[in-house]
Amino acid sequence: MGSQYSQVWDLDVLFPGGSESVKFDTYLKDLSDNMDRLESNLADIDLSILGEDSSSLEKMINTLDLTTKQLNEASAFIGCLSAQNVNDKKARLLVGRRNELFAIYQSSLTKLDNLLVKIEESSWSKLVNSVELKPFSFILDERRRLAKDKLPPAQEMLLNDLSVDGYHAWGEMYDAIVSKMTVHINQDGKEENYSVGQAANFLNDADRQKRKAAFTALEGAWSEQSDLFSETLNHLAGFRLQTYKHRNWKDVLKEPLTYNRMDSKTLEVMWQAITENKQIFVSYLQRKAQLLGLEKLSWYDLEAPIVSSTEKVEYDEAAKMIVEQFGKFSKKMATFAQRAFDENWIEAEDRPGKRPGGFCTSFPDSKQTRIFMTYSGSAANVATLAHELGHGYHQHIMDELETLNQGYAMNVAETASTFAEMIVADAAVKNANSMEEKISLLEDKIQRSVAFFMNIHARFLFETRFYEERKTGLVSADRLNEIMEEAQKEAYCQELEKYDPTFWASKLHFHITDVPFYNFPYTFGYLFSLGIYANAVEAPETFEESYNELLKDTGRMTVEELARKHLNVELNQLDFWQKGIQLCIKDVEEFLELTETKQ
Known part of the structure; x- marks a missing residue:
């Protein structure tokens, strides 16, 4: 069929x-x-x-x-x-x-x-x-x-x-180099060639040897090009720093905070709340290592499934589940998602020659959306699909407004997408057919919390420290590796056995010219969406209208004003962030309880 x-x-x-x-x-x-x-x-x-x-x-x-x-x-x-x-x-x-x-x-x-x-x-x-x-x-x-x-x-x-x-050309140079890269992975004594995006899909394979082989091959590919990538990164940062100097901007965070319509105190308090709550996530990392029969996790184990026989989710099945779960919160959201599948708005085919990663882009004149990803049937792929559809729905609501009022920033953009992802992830856990499946899906959900609280934190720490060093001159590829690994060790509380020092080269976001610090808005969006999700669960009958009104205001308010008007909260207070993190902690506590006997 x-x-x-x-x-x-x-x-x-x-x-x-x-x-x-x-x-x-x-x-x-x-x-x-x-x-x-x-x-x-x-x-x-x-x-x-x-x-x-x-x-x-x-x-x-x-x-x-x-x-x-x-x-x-x-x-x-x-x-x-x-x-x-x-x-x-x-x-x-x-x-x-x-x-x-x-x-x-x-x-x-x-x-x-x-x-x-x-x-x-x-x-x-x-x-x-x-x-x-x-x-x-x-x-x-x-x-x-x-x-x-x-x-x-x-x-x-x-x-x-x-x-x-100058500036944009360095970003394009990075894209051009990546597009030509081929990753050679040795599996079962046979070497196969993959694009960067295809090779990255192996990092959540159940077989540790395959994950390790893919990671080693990817690390080798990025290292081989690291001198070129250090050029692109250094010159992008150099252009920005020269611009800031002439504008008399002292703080490198001024541009990303202004772009995200966000106060520095909000950012500071958000990271404080996360740092103060990391210990429970360290316990999760330790338990996952035990379940995989390891003393400590390595970077390539972070996305590994904890059961070896994880079922692949067919694309049609993922589509049906997403539409069904969206419909429990918003009929309009479900209708939008169904249209995206029916009218072929999604590029999901797993084939060579595609750019790595995923994105959602909108056509405001045609009032349509297109979603790009590489789908291979994993739970993470389903989450990405829901995530990008959340972005698309946000723009769908904004289509009713003047174009100039549709310019919402990245942090609130990530709110709508993460909320959509959360709906699907929660539903998957609740509808699990067995205890093993429930544990697996719950763990997949926790992986996202760890990504936002630890991986994104590492990116933020890296970029902050890199810019400080770049002010005094070019930073070598070797030194970039050191700064990256130091940031990862701090963000993951020294809990991993092996880190990914070339991550600065492999992550497109460090080389993108839209805006620097393409990291903390993801964590903001994740925690902000948890507040919205709590409201949806508490009052589903009034949720759709209030959610749509919040989305409409994302292009014409600061995030502090948005939170005050629609959620009645202050973002520069620890309480708001603590409540969001507490929901994630509950997931970890349940996971630790369910896996107690499996050690």
Whole structure:
């Protein structure tokens, strides 16, 4: 019997012909015309009469909203093309074109910011509260405030232009190197070649020898390229640090905190709560080692199943379960997920030539979503699928708003995805057919807590320390290995036998140019979603509407305001974080109890 759902996404319904699409070429020309129109609209604004006549500003904001929508649509399509086939040379050229368009767009935004700063305070309040501009008041206020903290417009525009072949080029160089990498794994005396993404799937194999062989091969592959990757990482950080120096920004966390609309005290208290509660997770690591017959776990044992005969979950079965469980919390969420499967919005096929990792990208003009991953039937794959569908649902709710109000940050983006993942993980544990299956699924759930509290913490510690050292000069590949291993030892409380010193090279997030510190927002989203999940369980009848309202506000509030309005909590207090962590601790306590007799 054939599969009900395709594991290959449909991009032709958006722009037929892939990277050779004529329709997409036309779309890019239209986008370019609108960018020119935006420039013209900006030039037409007369500051001297804005107090009496705001029509020129309103016209410009409407053009900006449309341009933003089209640019995000084009960017999403190009991202999909380059991910589905790393050997698509035309797609790589389109990535360059996308970066050029973003540079032009950023220059327009810089000009806008300069205009906003020049508007007198007495006129400003009246302008942003006018009927036409009030929907954009948060975004405009935010842009005006942040513009005061940057370089003069001409210098900011120069930075944007130079970043295309400087800053962003280093990120692209990393992607180009990874796309060419082949991992040689020796299994049963026979050497096979795999892409990085395929090789990584072996790290949760039940057979320890296979995990170790894959880990060793991956470590060798990353080490072989480590000098090149140290170049990309050093120059990305160098570009950022030079930018910060000229803007007179003293703290390297200023950019990621601002991007995430988050206060430093919130971040500090979150990590404090986690650090104070790590001991129970150390007990889990020790128990898992005992169950696997080991003295201590190694890095490649962290995702290992604790039972050797874990059942593979067929793709159709995963789809059915996800839709069914989403429906218990939100009919709208279930309907969205069903549409994603029915209309082939998901690229899940396990094949060579794909980019590693997973993501969700949205097409705001078409009001569609696409999800990218490599599905091999593990419980972790099912969780990833639910996670990415959570991202897609978040954007689906945002489609009702103006494009400029859809710009939510990474930390709240991870809230919706983690909440969706949690629904499926909890359901799997509750519906387990046997005690062994329940223990296995519960352990899979705990693995995610360990990832957010320990793995992500290691990434945060690494990046913090790397930036401090980078301020005084280039950091060698060997030293990067040392900083990474030191961070992992601290984050995992010295509990592992072997660590992964080349993790800084293998993790795309360290080389991404969207924003630095692509780590702590995941942990924030995880714990924030636990608060939302608790509300859903306590009051399921009112949950759907309140959840959708929270999601709508994610692009027009700080996270502290969001928590205050929708959850009635203060994020700079330990209490909130402690309650979320306590739910995770309960999972560990249950796991320790159920496995007591299995030692």
